[in-house]
Structure formats: structure tokens, C-alpha cells
Amino acid sequence: MTESRKSRLTRPETLTAVGIILVAAGFLVPTYDLRAISALLPAAMLIGLIVLSVILLLADQRKASAGEDAEPMTKAPKRVIGAFLMIVSYALACDFVGFYVSTAITIPLVAWTFGYRSPLGLLLATVIVVGTIWAIFDYGMSQDFPTGRFWGR
Amino acid sequence: MYSDLLHALPDVFAWTNFAAVVIGVIAGIVVGAMPGLSATMAISVLVPFTFGLEPLVALGLMAGIYNGAMYGGAIPAVLLRIPGTPAAVATTFDGYPMAQKGEGGFALQVAVVSSSIGGIASAFALMLLAPPLSKVTLLFGPSEVFWVAVFGLASIIFLLGGNPIKGLISACFGVFVSVIGSDPIYGNDRFTFGQLEMLDGINIVILLVGLYALPPVIDLLETPLKTDGVNSSKLGTEPIWKALPRMKYWKTWLRGSLLGIWIGILPGAGGSMAAFMSYNEARRTSKNPEKWGEGEPEGVAAAEVANNADTASALIPALTLGIPGTAVAAVMLGGLLVHGLQPGPMLFRDNPDIVFGFMWQFLFGAILLVLLGGSLATNSFARLLNLPRPLLGSVIIVLMLIGVYSIHGRMFDVYLMLGFGAIGWVMDRLKFPLPPVVLGLILGGFAEENLRLALRIGRGDPMVLFQNTTSLILVALTVAVVVGPTLKKRFIDSRKKA
Numbered sequence: 001m002t003e004s005r006k007s008r009l010t011r012p013e014t015l016t017a018v019g020i021i022l023v024a025a026g027f028l029v030p031t032y033d034l035r036a037i038s039a040l041l042p043a044a045m046l047i048g049l050i051v052l053s054v055i056l057l058l059a060d061q062r063k064a065s066a067g068e069d070a071e072p073m074t075k076a077p078k079r080v081i082g083a084f085l086m087i088v089s090y091a092l093a094c095d096f097v098g099f100y101v102s103t104a105i106t107i108p109l110v111a112w113t114f115g116y117r118s119p120l121g122l123l124l125a126t127v128i129v130v131g132t133i134w135a136i137f138d139y140g141m142s143q144d145f146p147t148g149r150f151w152g153r
Numbered sequence: 154m155y156s157d158l159l160h161a162l163p164d165v166f167a168w169t170n171f172a173a174v175v176i177g178v179i180a181g182i183v184v185g186a187m188p189g190l191s192a193t194m195a196i197s198v199l200v201p202f203t204f205g206l207e208p209l210v211a212l213g214l215m216a217g218i219y220n221g222a223m224y225g226g227a228i229p230a231v232l233l234r235i236p237g238t239p240a241a242v243a244t245t246f247d248g249y250p251m252a253q254k255g256e257g258g259f260a261l262q263v264a265v266v267s268s269s270i271g272g273i274a275s276a277f278a279l280m281l282l283a284p285p286l287s288k289v290t291l292l293f294g295p296s297e298v299f300w301v302a303v304f305g306l307a308s309i310i311f312l313l314g315g316n317p318i319k320g321l322i323s324a325c326f327g328v329f330v331s332v333i334g335s336d337p338i339y340g341n342d343r344f345t346f347g348q349l350e351m352l353d354g355i356n357i358v359i360l361l362v363g364l365y366a367l368p369p370v371i372d373l374l375e376t377p378l379k380t381d382g383v384n385s386s387k388l389g390t391e392p393i394w395k396a397l398p399r400m401k402y403w404k405t406w407l408r409g410s411l412l413g414i415w416i417g418i419l420p421g422a423g424g425s426m427a428a429f430m431s432y433n434e435a436r437r438t439s440k441n442p443e444k445w446g447e448g449e450p451e452g453v454a455a456a457e458v459a460n461n462a463d464t465a466s467a468l469i470p471a472l473t474l475g476i477p478g479t480a481v482a483a484v485m486l487g488g489l490l491v492h493g494l495q496p497g498p499m500l501f502r503d504n505p506d507i508v509f510g511f512m513w514q515f516l517f518g519a520i521l522l523v524l525l526g527g528s529l530a531t532n533s534f535a536r537l538l539n540l541p542r543p544l545l546g547s548v549i550i551v552l553m554l555i556g557v558y559s560i561h562g563r564m565f566d567v568y569l570m571l572g573f574g575a576i577g578w579v580m581d582r583l584k585f586p587l588p589p590v591v592l593g594l595i596l597g598g599f600a601e602e603n604l605r606l607a608l609r610i611g612r613g614d615p616m617v618l619f620q621n622t623t624s625l626i627l628v629a630l631t632v633a634v635v636v637g638p639t640l641k642k643r644f645i646d647s648r649k650k651a
């Protein structure tokens with residue numbers, strides 16, 4: 001097998017190792033302000049992460065130089081990115097618009113976007129899920145949900 | 154020692170506690186039957202909802218889900234050759250050929266009876282072995298507790314298989330997350346960056362939901378699985394009491410139970426390893442091994458008895474030492490912590506009704522499997538395979554948000570969970586093991602506190618950590634766990650070369 005990527009540095013494990021090194025190094029900075037005993041464990045873990053990531057990076061690059069192709073992280077990157085974006089958007093919508101409105105829109109929207117196209121099924125599922133949540137959590141357990149920062153609540 | 158076990162029994166029969174087990178078993182079968190969902194994910198999503206519940210209700214739900222899911226995984230394994238859970242892979246070998254021959258109903262009945270037997274054996278092992286082990290751990294001081302934590306982390310990293318570097322990275326990440334928040338002794342902030350929400354540290358539930366629930370949801374949405382054509386009415390199911398006399402697999406059940414219990418106790422090993430070993434062993438000792446793989450019911454029995462026998466036994470080291478045997482046990486430890494129950498010897502002394510009640514719930518959960526997963530239910534559960542996965546994914550997203558938000562009633566936790574979810578997805582795809590992260594979070598703070606306490610007792614001299622026999626034994630065990638797999642690999646390689 002030959003490496004199919006344009007650059008060896010874009011292999012998933014290499015990128016992850018570099019990411020860990022950078023983040024761990026960034027987190028090391030505040031440890032200098034801590035008492036020695038307080039900084040002992042976190043600093044040890046962060047240094048451990050850096051050292052282990054360097055080993056991981058070298059091992060991955062060695063595989064690349066041996067012509068070993070790295071498996072892609074996903075076969076459907078657009079679907080994965082779409083799923084993540086929808087989940088993050090849902091959380092933001094709950095925060096800014098409110099829980100019930102966001103949930104009533106998100107359930108059918110996500111299911112429709114990812115392949116379930118039955119209008120009746122979507123309507124039923126949304127009504128059942130939102131209704132059950134209201135009955136159990138709101139009515140039964142007096143659980144408060146986000147009401148939306150946009151509305152100043 | 155065992156009198157507490159009997160004293161705990163009446164509490165388990167309180168209707169709320171018993172109903173929790175029943176609901177848990179049904180929910181577990183449903184979750185297990187859906188490829189892509191697992192007991193670990195279901196319990197992670199459930200844990201935040203149990204905050205307001207009595208501990209035995211919450212633990213009953215968890216015990217039921219764990220038992221139910223391990224059997225539920227057999228349903229798609231038999232009907233579609235898609236294991237519902239990783240532990241059901243070996244069930245496909247003979248279960249699917251049986252379904253093709255029109256014996257799918259019998260295959261599922263063999264699976265449910267075998268699962269139940271495995272679960273019962275495992276629950277008894279937990280009841281018999283955990284109490285004496287907890288007495289031994291009562292003798293531990295700070296340095297021994299520190300080494301137990303180190304041993305626990307080392308064993309889950311190195312015995313889990315796969316790449317030990319990735320295991321170590323996972324563990325370091327988990328331990329690092331455990332130190333975020335106020336220093337337990339001096340009270341100064343560590344890595345909170347001025348966020349008041351982080352002063353108390355990272356709640357384990359946020360991490361669990363992020364790591365274990367978000368990646369499966371992404372999987373559900375990424376590759377919608379077509380399950381059209383699963384017609385459960387053509388399973389050929391007869392009532393379970395009529396099928397029972399046809400099941401004469403006592404030797405397989407006994408062997409599989411013992412293997413499953415042993416593998417469950419070993420940190421890092423899991424249900425899939427137990428199922429494979431039991432299947433291979435049963436096939437090796439079979440009078441007609443050539444029929445295996447073509448629809449031999451005993452193959453289904455061997456795999457299912459073992460993957461259920463590791464359920465409760467995985468909690469033996471988890472409850473007594475705080476070292477979980479499997480990923481689900483690690484998540485269950487998180488569930489215990491949510492209810493203020495710190496695993497370890499004190500758990501048995503301070504909360505005997507809860508810890509022994511939990512053991513009974515495992516036993517009843519396993520017994521209920523036969524009743525709830527029997528003939529009628531098997532047909533109903535098989536229909537679950539037709540549920541649209543995108544819809545399921547969207548509902549789980551909502552449940553995740555509700556669960557995490559309800560911990561403290563703030564969106565900050567939800568964003569944190571999404572961050573851990575993204576990390577969990579990357580780790581999952583790059584085959585970084587997740588259990589060391591959870592264990593790192595559970596044991597990190599625990600290890601740090603005891604290390605600092607031991608150093609104070611020794612007036613700063615680190616040799617205090619090596620000054621008694623128990624500590625030295627634990628150090629030796631840790632070294633053995635770290636070095637053992639490498640030596641074994643070298644030994645096998647040298648024999649191959651020779």
C-alpha cells in the first residue's frame with residue numbers, strides 16, 4: 001500500500017498527536033503559578049501527554065515512510081460534520097431560543113436530514129417525545145429547562 | 154459477613170426498586186437490540202436522570218439495563234448477522250445460520266436462557282467474592298490506596314489490548330481532567346480559567362455522556378442501517394417452556410459461566426473475549442465440531458452464557474477496589490459516585506443495604522431475562538430492528554441535553570459535554586480506549602489525595618510509599634501488568650521464529 005495523502009503530516013494520528021502536544025503545552029503554562037505539590041500531578045500528566053504524543057507521532061510517521069496508508073476517520077465526512085453542526089446548533093438554540101421550540105424543530109429536522117422522510121412518523125415522534133418530556137420532567141418533576149436568552153429569560 | 158446480604162433483601166422487594174429492575178431489563182434489551190447502541194451508552198445517558206431517585210432505584214435500573222443489553226445484542230446477531238453489542242459477535246456464528254434455517258426463534262430462546270444462566274452465575278459470584286475482598290481492603294492505608302489506584306489504571310491500560318501508548322494517553326487525559334477545579338488540600342484553583350462552573354471540578358456524568366453517548370449518535374446519523382425485511386412473525390417461535398427440554402447444554406453453560414466470571418473479574422477484558430473463549434472451548438470439546446458455524450444451537454449457548462457471566466463479576470474489583478473490569482463497570486462506578494457512593498471497602502461498611510441490594514438486583518435482573526425476553530417478548534423486541542435510526546439519533550441527542558442540563562441547570566455543562574463528545578469521537582475513530590479516561594477521572598483525584606496524605610505521614614519522604622508488604626505487592630503487580638504483555642509477546646514471537 002502507498003500513502004494516498006498529499007502530505008504525511010495530514011494523517012489523522014499525526015494531526016491528533018500534534019494537537020495533544022500543543023494543547024498540553026498550553027496547559028503547562030498555568031502550572032508554574034501553582035504550589036509545587038498542587039502542580040505535581042497535573043504537570044506530570046501534561047508532560048506524560050507530550051512525551052507519549054511525540055512517540056505516537058514518530059510511530060505514525062514511521063508507518064507513513066513504510067508506505068502504510070492511514071485509514072480515514074470517516075467515510076462520510078459531510079454527514080459527520082453535518083451531524084456535529086446540528087447537535088451544536090441544537091445546544092445553542094436551546095440556550096438562546098428555548099428548549100421546547102428548539103426540540104420541536106430539531107427532532108424532525110435531524111431525522112429528515114439524515115434519511116427518515118415520513119411526515120406522519122416525524123410528526124408523531126415529535127409530539128410523543130416533546131409531550132413525554134413535558135409530562136415527566138416539566139409537569140411531574142418540576143424540572144426547569146432553558147427558556148431562551150433572546151427573550152431575556 | 155454474609156448476614157448483610159440477607160438484611161438487604163427486603164429493600165429490593167420494595168415495589169419501586171423491583172419495578173426499576175423490570176424497566177431496566179426491558180430498556181436494556183431494547184438498547185442491546187439496536188446495532189450501534191450499547192449498555193455503556195444507555196447507562197451513560199441514564200445516569201443524570203437518576204439524580205433525584207433513591208440509590209436502589211437508580212442502581213436497579215443500571216443492573217437491569219446491563220443484563221438486558223447483553224442479551225439484547227443477540228437479537229440482531231441472530232436475525233441480521235449484525236451484533237447489537239460487541240459481546241454478541243460470537244453469537245452470529247451459529248445464530249444467523251439457525252435463523253436462515255427457520256430456527257431463529259429457537260436461537261433467540263437459547264440465547265435468552267443462556268444469558269439468564271450466565272447472569273445468575275455472575276450475580277452469585279459477586280455475592281460470594283466481593284464481601285471477603287472488601288474486608289481485606291479495609292486494612293489499606295493511604296500508600297496502599299495510592300498503589301491500588303495506580304495498579305487499577307495500569308491494568309486497564311495494558312490488559313485492554315491494543316496500543317499501550319494510546320491507553321496511556323487516555324489515562325493521562327482522564328487523570329488530568331480529574332485535577333481540574335479547586336485543589337482538595339490548599340483550595341487554589343487549577344485550570345478553571347476563571348469559570349465558576351469549574352470550581353467543583355468536572356462532573357463525571359458530563360464526561361460519561363460526552364464520551365460514550367455522542368460518538369454512537371454520530372454513528373447512527375453517519376451510516377443509516379437498512380433493516381427492511383426483518384419479519385419477526387416468521388421467527389418460528391414456540392413458547393419458551395416447550396423449548397426448554399431441547400436445551401441440554403449444562404456442561405457448556407457451566408464452563409461458559411466460569412470463563413465469563415473469571416474474565417469479568419480481570420480488568421480490561423470484556424464480554425466479547427469471554428464469548429469467544431467460551432465458544433472456542435465448547436467447540437473444541439464438542440462431539441461434532443464440524444457442525445459448528447452451520448447453525449449449532451450449542452454455539453449460541455456458549456457465546457451468550459459467557460458474555461452475560463461477565464456482567465456482575467466485572468463489579469467485584471469495581472465495588473471493592475474501585476477498579477472496574479469492563480467499560481460498563483467503569484460507567485457504573487460513575488453512577489455510584491453520582492449517588493455519593495465511593496467504591497471501596499467503606500462502601501460495604503457504610504451502605505450495606507445499598508451495595509448488597511445492588512447485588513440482589515443483578516440476580517433478579519438475570520432471572521427476569523427469561524420472563525421478559527421469552528417467547529412473546531422476543532417477537533416484539535425483534536420488531537425494534539425496524540426503528541428508523543436517524544429518528545433514534547435525534548431523540549438520543551435530546552435526552553443527552555436534558556440529562557446533562559439537569560445536573561446543575563446550566564448550559565455550560567452541555568457545551569462541556571459536547572467538547573468531551575468531540576474528543577470521544579476522535580478517540581473512538583483512532584482506537585484510543587475510552588475506559589482509561591473514565592478510570593483516570595475516578596481514580597485520579599483519589600490517587601492524588603492519598604499520595605499527598607502518605608507523603609505528609611512520611612514527612613515528605615517518598616520512601617513511605619514502599620515501606621510495607623502490601624504496597625510492595627501492589628507495586629510488583631503493577632510492574633507485572635505493565636511488563637507482562639510485552640514479555641508474553643516476545644515469548645510467542647521467539648517461539649514462532651524457533
